[in-house]
Amino acid sequence: MLDKHTQGDVIIFASLVYSLWHSRNKLIFEDQDIPMQIVIESAMKVLSQFQQANSKLHPLHIQPSVAPVRFWIAPPDGVFKLNTDLAFKDGANWGVGVVVRDHEGFVLGAASWQKQCGAEVRVAEALGLCLGLQFALDMGIIF
Template sequence: MVGREESGLVEVQDWVEGWWRDMLAMEREKMMVGCWAIWEARNRVVFEGGRALVDQILRRVENVMAEVAGNGEVMRGSGIVGGVKKGVDNAGSIAPEEGWVKINVDAGVKDEVGVGVGAVCRDAEGKVLWGLSYNRKEVWEPHVAEVLSVFEGMEEAVRAGHDSIIIESDCSQVVNALKTRNQGRSIFFLVLDDIFRICSSFNVVVWSYTSRVNNTVAHALAHVSLGVVGNTAWID
């Protein structure tokens, strides 16, 4: 019996490896993103009491594939109306068009210390306009901390008087929730509701995903604030 089971496993492994070799690069990417999307949906069901619907998982795969390809989505009011692209700035990420600012946000969580939030705002030339480092004593789940970083970055943008903003995060779960306007009853969704309300303070808001390597300044600001009580902002 054991021999037959081991033989079956080997045959399946050979079949999967052969199938993988025959796939195009894009097909491989989509399959791996699909596996990740299924796992993300499973975690949402277990930890947030959500539902795992096939059409939502498929849409999630398409959204992530579009983000990887560099397609941005713009939110004006409650609808997605287009995309904003430009060349690469001196931080390695996509610079905004003239008249826009881009705000990179990130969060850090440390048990028994709290949540650190970092944000940095740049103009179309890549010049830093302001930075933000903020600490809260509450210890929240990482995805809650990440969505809080978006809110804090947008609040500072309101104080700075910006009109058209791009919010860039390396947390795809948060970016997807912002784009799809997900709803729920957990603290994560309460912060999302606050974000959607503050959107009325701007003409246009863009939600954009970026890789961790392009988000290093916000990441550093988030972690430097851990253990430091209060809010620190650097202007000009």
């Protein structure tokens, strides 16, 4: 990606994507519609803060001691993989997301919910797993 675009282009793009994601979440979870001009201004503010923070850093020349981590590892052929993720909203509210993929990474199904289950992370993770398993069962996937 960096071979076609400068690092600055990528940083600007990332700040815009972050601001769009943030405004989307405000609309979905808080019913707040943020005007596009405010989203763009927010992206520029994020970009400015990022640049200021990085201007104060001195580059370190440290070589990584381990290989980079892949974020998703495909299951064996004929096996499906269920991934769940949670996001804490406030108080006892959680956003839960699930994705089911095959061995080639093809998405077979995905869903999301907003649930109340208290502020305990382990309880929310267990709820997310239960919802994901139920979703897979509803899709006809047999364990």
